[in-house]
Amino acid sequence: MEFRLDRGRKNPRAAAEELIGSCFNEEVVPIHAAEKAAYWLFSVIQQEFGVDEARRIYLKYGTEPAARKLQKINNDGIRSQYKMMETPNIAELARQLFAENQALPSGERSTVTLTSIEKRIKRAIAAPKKRGK
Secondary structure, three states, rough: OOOOOOOOOOEEEEEEEHHHHHHHHHHOOHHHHHHHHHHHHHHHHHHHHOOEEOOOOOHHHHHOHHHHHHHHHHHHHHHHHHOOOOOOOHHHHHHHHHHHHOOOOOOOOOOOOHHHHHHHHHHHHHHOOOOOO
């Protein structure tokens, strides 16, 4: 089947929703419709930009972030919470994060102490915002 890419027709979200919706009309099981939509989108990207670019794009969203990336995300979140406080206070933020952790169900709870959370906040605040990557 030959694809024609219609540039500028819709915003990306609307186009994706239309693609998935049309696949739902053909499939009984919702996950099969989503798989079919992903296949067609991959096919269009492959035709327009090549198989390597299509794979690169799909891998970007299909893999878990590396440990360093997760650490950066967590540090950014801690820095944001710290900066948004009316009066930034490491000890107060640590108490808040500790209380949030304690409120989680036992299976999801981290085994952290108030002191370890304070140290984590200090490291996050001191961490460089960009590492040249």
